[in-house]
Amino acid sequence: MGVVQEKHYEQIYKQVKNDPYAQSLGIQLTKFEAGFAEAMLVVQSHMVNAYGTVHGAVIYALADHAFSVACNAYGKTSVGLSTTIQFIESAKSGDKIAARATEVKRNYRTGFYRIDIFHEQNLIATMEAVSYRKDHYFIELDEQD
Structure with missing residues (x-):
């Protein structure tokens, strides 16, 4: 973990955790560190498709949120x-x-990421993702940073 991540961990955590869309789905951030994140949700009855299984869009939203946080x-x-x-x-x-x-x-x-999605110990989906990092910090930095 770099100086910025250590010094501003709480501020970064608060920002990435506060995702209105993820919150609307009931997604909870369970682990967070530089380059790693874990999130979970309980599949609700309105999150299934016509076959009674979790909709792919819900799995994608969960994976995408973990990717975004990481x-x-x-x-x-x-x-x-x-x-x-x-x-x-x-x-x-x-x-x-x-x-x-x-x-x-x-x-x-x-940045290149792998996101694994599990139900209990069963791997139910995998996602590969690429991110682009801008120059802008979304947190307030000190003069020393």
């Missing part, structure tokens, strides 16, 4: 450039699903 954990505004998701298994209403986003590599502007 790539913004450094305090600089990062945006998603591309994502590719593979659906492996399904989940149903009442299931608790979790997404774990891990930074694979980061350079000056881009």
Whole structure:
């Protein structure tokens, strides 16, 4: 963890956690550190498709939130450039699903992430994602930063 992440951890955490869309779905951020995030949600009855399994858009939203938190954990505004998701298994209403986003590599502007989505210990989807980091910090920096 760099100086900015250590010094401003609480401010960064508060910002990335406060995502209105994720909150509207009931997504909870369960782990957060530089380059890594874990989030979970309980599948509600209105989140399933016509076959009674969790809608792919809900799985994607959970994965995307974990990705967003992981790539913004450094305090600089990062945006998603591309994502590719593979659906492996399904989940149903009442299931608790979790997404774990891990930074694979980061350079000056881009970051590469793998997001695994689980129901219990079963891998139900994977996502690969690329982020672009802007110059702008979304937190207040001190003169020394």
